[in-house]
Amino acid sequence: xxxxxxxxxxxxxxxxxxxxxxxxxxxxxxxxxxxxxxxxxxxxxxxxxxxxxxxxxxxxxxxxxxxxxxxxxxxxxxxxxxxxxxxxxxxxxxxxxxxxxxxxxxxxxxxxxxxxxxxxxxxxxxxxxxxxxxxxxxxxxxxxxxxxxxxxxxxxxxxxxxxxxxxxxxxxxxxxxxxxxxxxxxxxxxxxxxxxxxxxxxxxxxxxxxxxxxxxxxxxxxxxxxxxxxxxxxxxxxxxxxxxxxxxxxxxxxxxxxxxxxxxxxxxxxxxxxxxxxxxxxxxxxxxxxxxxxxxxxxxxxxxxxxxxxxxxxxxxxxxxx
Amino acid sequence: xxxxxxxxxxxxxxxxxxxxxxxxxxxxxxxxxxxxxxxxxxxxxxxxxxxxxxxxxxxxxxxxxxxxxxxxxxxxxxxxxxxxxxxxxxxxxxxxxxxxxxxxxxxxxxxxxxxxxxxxxxxxxxxxxxxxxxxxxxxxxxxxxxxxxxxxxxxxxxxxxxxxxxxxxxxxxxxxxxxxxxxxxxxxxxxxxxxxxxxxxxxxxxxxxxxxxxxxxxxxxxxxxxxxxxxxxxxxxxxxxxxxxxxxxxxxxxxxxxxxxxxxxxxxxxxxxxxxxxxxxxxxxxxxxxxxxxxxxxxxxxxxxxxxxxxxxxxxxxxxxxxx
Numbered sequence: 001x002x003x004x005x006x007x008x009x010x011x012x013x014x015x016x017x018x019x020x021x022x023x024x025x026x027x028x029x030x031x032x033x034x035x036x037x038x039x040x041x042x043x044x045x046x047x048x049x050x051x052x053x054x055x056x057x058x059x060x061x062x063x064x065x066x067x068x069x070x071x072x073x074x075x076x077x078x079x080x081x082x083x084x085x086x087x088x089x090x091x092x093x094x095x096x097x098x099x100x101x102x103x104x105x106x107x108x109x110x111x112x113x114x115x116x117x118x119x120x121x122x123x124x125x126x127x128x129x130x131x132x133x134x135x136x137x138x139x140x141x142x143x144x145x146x147x148x149x150x151x152x153x154x155x156x157x158x159x160x161x162x163x164x165x166x167x168x169x170x171x172x173x174x175x176x177x178x179x180x181x182x183x184x185x186x187x188x189x190x191x192x193x194x195x196x197x198x199x200x201x202x203x204x205x206x207x208x209x210x211x212x213x214x215x216x217x218x219x220x221x222x223x224x225x226x227x228x229x230x231x232x233x234x235x236x237x238x239x240x241x242x243x244x245x246x247x248x249x250x251x252x253x254x255x256x257x258x259x260x261x262x263x264x265x266x267x268x269x270x271x272x273x274x275x276x277x278x279x280x281x282x283x284x285x286x287x288x289x290x291x292x293x294x295x296x297x298x299x300x301x302x303x304x305x306x307x308x309x310x311x312x313x314x315x316x317x318x319x320x321x322x
Numbered sequence: 323x324x325x326x327x328x329x330x331x332x333x334x335x336x337x338x339x340x341x342x343x344x345x346x347x348x349x350x351x352x353x354x355x356x357x358x359x360x361x362x363x364x365x366x367x368x369x370x371x372x373x374x375x376x377x378x379x380x381x382x383x384x385x386x387x388x389x390x391x392x393x394x395x396x397x398x399x400x401x402x403x404x405x406x407x408x409x410x411x412x413x414x415x416x417x418x419x420x421x422x423x424x425x426x427x428x429x430x431x432x433x434x435x436x437x438x439x440x441x442x443x444x445x446x447x448x449x450x451x452x453x454x455x456x457x458x459x460x461x462x463x464x465x466x467x468x469x470x471x472x473x474x475x476x477x478x479x480x481x482x483x484x485x486x487x488x489x490x491x492x493x494x495x496x497x498x499x500x501x502x503x504x505x506x507x508x509x510x511x512x513x514x515x516x517x518x519x520x521x522x523x524x525x526x527x528x529x530x531x532x533x534x535x536x537x538x539x540x541x542x543x544x545x546x547x548x549x550x551x552x553x554x555x556x557x558x559x560x561x562x563x564x565x566x567x568x569x570x571x572x573x574x575x576x577x578x579x580x581x582x583x584x585x586x587x588x589x590x591x592x593x594x595x596x597x598x599x600x601x602x603x604x605x606x607x608x609x610x611x612x613x614x615x616x617x618x619x620x621x622x623x624x625x626x627x628x629x630x631x632x633x634x635x636x637x638x639x640x641x642x643x644x645x646x
Contacts, residue, residue: 124384125384202425203420203422203425203426204425204426204427204428204429206380206420206426207420207426207427207428207486207489208428209378209380209412210378210380210412210413210417210418210420211412211413211417211439211440211443211489212409212410212411212412212413212414212440212443212444213409213413213439213443214409222428222431225430225431226428226429226430299430300429300430301429301430301473301475302429302430302473302475305473305475305476
């Protein structure tokens with residue numbers, strides 16, 4: 001198992017090299033000149049050219065790529081062209097906000113989504129199930145910025161219960177977390193429902209019933225664990241992509257997180273910010289996916305035995321049907 | 323009456339789909355004595371598994387509808403029991419072996435745990451004690467107990483079926499419902515599993531309902547036979563009687579279609595036609611369409627059970643006329 005994790009971490013290296021190359025090339029072919037953006041429309045062409053030379057933008061792509069990698073290996077993601085601050089510092093400062101926002105919304109949506117999914121599947125085709133699934137469909141389909149704006153209007157402007165932006169107090173977290181969690185909850189609930197319905201039809205669930213277990217124990221001990229794997233996958237994927245995708249909530253609610261930072265980097269053609277930001281986000285995404293895979297192995301012995309196939313074990317002694 | 327362990331009276335079970343009603347079990351009567359082993363034979367779709375699941379009340383809740391009937395077990399009508407009391411019977415006094423050992427075990431729990439779970443559930447004992455007994459059960463079905471902590475995917479099909487059997491027998495049930503326990507296994511393993519079930523049955527005094535379509539297994543393993551056809555029991559009697567002196571045309575057809583080593587017939591003799599559509603059963607005898615001896619009266623009204631000898635009943639009007 002440890003060996004597997006080690007292998008996966010080693011695999012990260014070529015993946016990240018590839019990602020940084022793609023990002024560099026994409027930036028290169030995107031129109032817009034950071035030097036011009038920095039100096040403003042009044043600057044002369046001479047000033048712009050000088051700045052380009054100074055920033056190293058005139059070097060050929062391979063040179064820039066190698067320089068970027070070299071710097072990354074030394075823990076340096078470069079300096080923002082706009083703010084002149086080191087990107088690593090800026091990211092470290094902002095990361096807790098994004099992590100907080102994403103974690104809170106995921107926890108909220110897991111706590112709501114899984115019970116709703118279980119409830120709907122154990123009441124399949126009743127009005128309870130239909131209502132839950134209709135609401136879930138609604139929440140999945142509606143864009144989260146729309147919810148975010150509606151909630152600002154209701155709770156912030158009309159009722160004045162909660163701040164409309166900023167996270168100076170804990171109250172500020174409530175609306176952005178709900179805005180992000182609504183869609184996720186619905187996604188998790190729908191996934192949970194369909195997986196559990198699938199599992200409930202399996203023979204071993206009938207076996208569990210025939211043992212004399214109560215319906216609750218049948219569902220929780222024998223059904224839920226088997227149904228969790230695709231749900232874990234969805235949660236992990238959502239967690240990984242939300243780290244970069246919490247942008248809308250961050251912008252609407254003025255949370256100084258990573259998404260907002262990268263967004264401003266994009267608008268200003270602040271290349272180092274874009275490169276560094278994407279590199280960090282993709283690293284985190286890959287690590288989250290690795291955690292998900294490890295979690296799979298913890299839940300399912302069949303997956304575990306695949307990882308452990310080469311290590312010593314008794315699995316070899318019997319015919320392995322997997 | 324007294325020595326009847328299980329008595330099914332007028333059981334009717336229907337399945338509901340979006341458009342149709344499937345008449346799976348129609349007015350079945352069946353009694354099993356203590357210690358008796360009865361073979362329930364019939365084609366796929368004759369309602370055999372539905373009968374077994376009705377006894378345990380584990381029919382799929384959404385589709386199945388247990389319309390009417392009574393199922394007495396040790397003198398109590400189980401269909402009127404509260405779910406709580408029913409749970410004390412399931413896996414304890416009545417347990418079931420399922421058809422497909424590949425899918426009957428939970429893939430992500432240790433086999434030992436799955437056995438111990440049943441034991442712990444029905445006996446007020448500590449977990450260690452339940453696990454020790456589960457080890458004993460594994461040994462009893464011929465699996466070394468150091469494989470307690472392994473998972474189903476590490477077992478072969480025959481071994482999985484033994485685990486399922488160990489699980490079913492873990493609480494010394496007085497009735498075992500074995501739903502085609504050997505169908506998914508190859509013949510060598512089949513023989514091993516049957517031998518094992520026989521010795522366990524003798525040791526524990528368990529009554530068995532063996533659901534199968536293998537007449538060879540029935541003659542080898544059972545005391546009596548019930549032949550199911552289109553949701554009815556068409557012939558019922560001791561193994562000796564049914565095998566030596568079958569009366570119902572369907573039973574005759576079943577025996578006629580068996581391949582025989584001593585026969586010079588170049589082709590098998592199947593029963594012509596198919597079982598009637600269970601959503602649209604004929605109003606008369608269910609076997610009328612395929613029966614070589616059908617009379618006009620057969621199409622008009624369904625035949626009643628006729629006892630042609632003590633303990634040997636058939637559902638055929640020809641029975642009265644003294645043999646076909």
